[in-house]
Amino acid sequence: MFPIEFPLHILRRWAQAGDMVLDPFCGRGTTNFAARLVGLESLGVDSSPVATAITASKLVKVTAEEIVAEAHRILEERTARHIPEGEFWRWAYHANVLDALCRFREAFLDECTTDARIALRGIILGALHGPKQKTFPSYFSNQCPRTYAPKPGYATRFWKSRGLVPESLDVLAVIGRRAKRYYGKVPEGTGTVRLADSRLADTLKPDNPNTRFRWVITSPPYYGMRTYLPDQWLRNWFLGGPDAVDYTNRDQVVHSNPEDFAADLRKVWRNAGNVSAEDAKMVIRFGGISSKRANPLDLIKHSLIDSGWRITTIREAGSATEGKRQADAFLRTKSKPMVEYNVWATRE
Ligand SMILES: C[S@@+](CC[C@H](N)C(=O)[O-])C[C@H]1O[C@@H](n2cnc3c(N)ncnc32)[C@H](O)[C@@H]1O
Structure with missing residues (x-):
């Protein structure tokens, strides 16, 4: 980049x-x-x-408020049809977070043509994995690089050996903060x-x-x-790809x-x-x-x-x-x- x-x-x-x-x-x-x-x-x-x-x-062309409203709507209206299973997924995301991510994922796979959805999808992609923040959480994953996704076996060993457990977090708050930051003007x-x-x-x-x-x-x-x-x-x-590398x-x-x-x-x-x-x-x-x-x-x-x-x-x-x-x-x-x-x- x-x-x-x-x-x-x-x-x-x-x-x-x-x-x-x-x-x-x-x-x-x-x-x-x-x-x-x-x-x-x-x-x-x-x-x-x-x-x-x-x-x-x-x-x-969309406002932060429209993005947050769309995120609320998706989480309220949908339940996840498929949640990936296995050690990597259990260590990468807290169960509540993974459930929310799957609801968004499936909503976008069904339809992602409005500006609000395109923006929301971009925000979630940006927040999908990254380092833990000292103040408010900014990424959904357990400790991860931001620029590339780690390979599952390596990542799981990394988290386990350091006792890094994925935390539950307020998914909508992470989205809201990012929406304000990126779509203010x-x-x-x-x-x-x-x-x-x-x-x-x-x-x-x-x-x-x-x-x-x-x-x-x-x-x-x-x-x-x-x-x-x-x-x-x-x-x-x-974005709809397989749940493995x-x-x-x-x-x-x-x-x-x-x-x-x-x-x-x-x-x-x-x-x-x-x-x-x-x-x-x-x-x-x-x-x-x-x-x-x-x-x-x-x-x-x-x-x-x-x-x-x-x-x-x-x-x-x-x-x-x-x-x-x-x-x-x-x-x-x-x-x-x-x-x-x-x-x-x-x-x-
Ligand atoms: C160095 S990156 C570009 C980074 C970009 N300047 C930025 O700031 O994000 C090169 C990009 O070329 C894309 N790419 C590679 N082969 C391509 C092809 N045949 N057609 C279109 N894009 C391709 C890759 O997917 C990658 O996103």
Whole structure:
């Protein structure tokens, strides 16, 4: 996830009123939310259902009160048809909390088209797992990392060995606090998000076929980072996925070797070029992970050859250390800092 300042700075400084913004690897919708903050329309595309559900929740027009009212209604009206069983689930969530989560889950699976439900679903996804807070609870789970879901066996051993028992908490209060924080003021811009594989033709077309994108601001997966979907297995469960880790990497760019990876990115750059204005600009934030020896700059340059885009500037964006990224509440091995680059390109 890149910081909001990255797309926000670019758009504030260079975009003009009426410009359309595209992110073909939108993740949690940082670019889309930045576009919204500056009053621009955007399209975000991602092949992960968790990513698109979170992005969708950043593009709705709804008040905190409407979200809380919808949460009340769902809990009052529904009983859970299915509650996952087993050691992991008993240790991950207090029974009352899991029951509420299942009621929400099933309500959204039946219908999730209103702005209130889309926002509520995003709030619950954000609160599904994370560290215990000293003041008010902010996450539904037992002690967990926020950014990725731990594997069940490991997590259960972690909780058991430390005597960490999941606590009962006021689910509606957690939702209410988050709703106020995130939906206090609704920004002007609008946006759309699409669950699709950006490598495929036509997936990046704007809803209005007479318009073209002036900005493509994006960050593709870094080479070797193939764990987006398995890392999000709990959030994926909440969206209707299986109640166990899903190791498939459906519709994700391939990481088998640098050549194939660059070829996959090239397909996306070509697609983006086909829907962009002649004077469009593309800004790519890209880096590498220390366990992979492939040079990130070589990879990204290679991916842009014959892509319909020409590189104009490459700047170092600093190094993304673990600490800067997100505090790790679990015990994941710290990886070395990695250098990131901002690559600017124009259409050829
Ligand atoms: C580095 S993340 C983007 C993070 C984003 N900038 C943010 O701030 O949240 C890369 C994203 O690319 C998505 N992705 C990978 N392969 C894809 C494909 N073929 N089509 C669409 N999205 C894909 C992943 O699901 C992941 O969300």
